[in-house]
Amino acid sequence: xxxxxxxxxxxxxxxxxxxxxxxxxxxxxxxxxxxxxxxxxxxxxxxxxxxxxxxxxxxxxxxxxxxxxxxxxxxxxxxxxxxxxxxxxxxxxxxxxxxxxxxxxxxxxxxxxxxxxxxxxxxxxxxxxxxxxxxxxxxxxxxxxxxxxxxxxxxxxxxx
Numbered sequence: 001x002x003x004x005x006x007x008x009x010x011x012x013x014x015x016x017x018x019x020x021x022x023x024x025x026x027x028x029x030x031x032x033x034x035x036x037x038x039x040x041x042x043x044x045x046x047x048x049x050x051x052x053x054x055x056x057x058x059x060x061x062x063x064x065x066x067x068x069x070x071x072x073x074x075x076x077x078x079x080x081x082x083x084x085x086x087x088x089x090x091x092x093x094x095x096x097x098x099x100x101x102x103x104x105x106x107x108x109x110x111x112x113x114x115x116x117x118x119x120x121x122x123x124x125x126x127x128x129x130x131x132x133x134x135x136x137x138x139x140x141x142x143x144x145x146x147x148x149x150x151x152x153x154x155x156x157x158x159x160x
Contacts, residue, residue, distance in 0.1 A: 003151070003155040004154060006072055006076045008151070009072050009151050009152075010069065010072045010073065010076055012144050012151070013065055013068050013069045013072055014069065015141075015144045016061070016065050016141050016145045016148065017065045017069065019137050019141035019144065020061050020062050020065060020103075020141045023054075023058055023135075023138040023141060024058045024059075024062070024134075026133050026134040026137060027054060027055060027130075027134035029130075030044070030045045031044050031045075031127075032127040043124060043127050045131070048113055050110050050114075051110060053109050053110075054106045054109060054134070054138065057103055057105065058106065058138065060102055061103050061106075061145070064095060064099045065145075068092070068095070068148075071092075089152070089155055089156050092152040093149075093152045093153060093155075095152075096145065096148050097149055099145055100146050103141060103145055104142050106138055106142075107142055110131060110134065111135045113131070114128050114131045114135060118132075
């Protein structure tokens with residue numbers, strides 16, 4: 001099977017970046033004020049450890065995707081890879097696999113925390129619904145990254 005077009009890879013990476021960015025924006029703007037008998041309490045994303053981990057996965061995924069977009073734009077514009085050796089292909093292959101798993105763990109952690117905490121809390125549904133929305137956007141980013149991972153597998157040079 002021949003490797004996919006660099007333009008297709010670029011589109012997937014841009015879609016990954018868009019969904020990572022949207023997820024980040026939804027998550028960091030997730031603040032709610034709850035009233036209790038002890039006064040008002042502001043609940044931020046950083047108050048939930050799983051959401052903090054999700055932010056970490058978003059930042060790592062964003063940085064890696066920006067780097068890969070730069071490499072892919074070079075490849076599309078110049079018509080050749082940045083490196084003539086197999087090193088860049090292996091970086092793509094292993095990097096895509098690792099980042100896919102990092103994004104998947106961010107999705108799992110955030111979905112799990114959202115479901116558990118939503119059931120245990122009253123009045124914070126809006127906060128946890130936004131957390132769920134951010135997790136869903138990250139899930140879409142993971143799916144695009146996973147397809148990029150398959151494409152990087154196909155692009156590896158075949159050794160005889």
